[in-house]
Amino acid sequence: MSPKNESSGTRGRTGGPFTPARIAILTLAVLALVFIFENTRQVKIRLLIPEVSMPLYLALLAVFVVGLCCGGYFMRRRSGR
DSSP: OOOOOHHHHHHHHHOOSOOHHHHHHHHHHHHHHHHHHHOOSEEEEESSSOEEEEEHHHHHHHHHHHHHHHHHHHHHHHHTO
16 A cells, blocks of 8 residues: 555645735735835825824825725625615
């Protein structure tokens, strides 16, 4: 009897440590870190009356989160029809 090669059957399913999705996520994480470290200067933001000073990346992150919330709200309403 020959020994069973168990790793060859599961190796194809898991794809190993570097799948295309993992490489894409790692690349996006590195780009996000580069973006944060490049945009740490303070900017003044005015929303109607108050003026706030904060790092640029935080302001962009806040706008991104607001956009996600608005998009999620409208997608949920559309699927509920």
